[in-house]
Amino acid sequence: MTEVTIGVDISKAHLDAACWPSGETHRVSNDAGGFQALVAWLAPWRILRVVFEPTGAFHRAFEQALDNEGFPLVKVNPRQARRFASSLRASQ
Numbered sequence: 001m002t003e004v005t006i007g008v009d010i011s012k013a014h015l016d017a018a019c020w021p022s023g024e025t026h027r028v029s030n031d032a033g034g035f036q037a038l039v040a041w042l043a044p045w046r047i048l049r050v051v052f053e054p055t056g057a058f059h060r061a062f063e064q065a066l067d068n069e070g071f072p073l074v075k076v077n078p079r080q081a082r083r084f085a086s087s088l089r090a091s092q
Contacts, residue, residue, distance in 0.1 A: 002046065004019050004022065004045045005048050005050075006018070007051045008051070008062070010052055010058050010075060011030065012030060012055070012058050013029065015030050015060060015062060016039070017047065024042045032061075035066070039066070043045065047072065050072065050073050053075070
């Protein structure tokens with residue numbers, strides 16, 4: 001089974017998740033029911049990491065819920081993520 005990386009974009013109302021390398025996406029609400037739906041969506045895969053950017057207070061419950069389920073979480077610094085994205089655009 002291939003290990004996958006999940007990226008999650010967090011907003012007040014919802015979570016947008018994307019799977020690499022398959023490219024599949026999934027949107028759930030940013031609440032307890034949404035966290036359960038996301039965990040169910042992730043269940044078939046062997047998760048290498050779940051990457052997210054802290055978003056004010058909107059990421060805290062998500063982070064706690066996935067940590068409680070044992071997912072390997074990677075919280076990235078928003079400034080570093082933007083700099084990395086900018087460097088990729090500049091090199092193209």
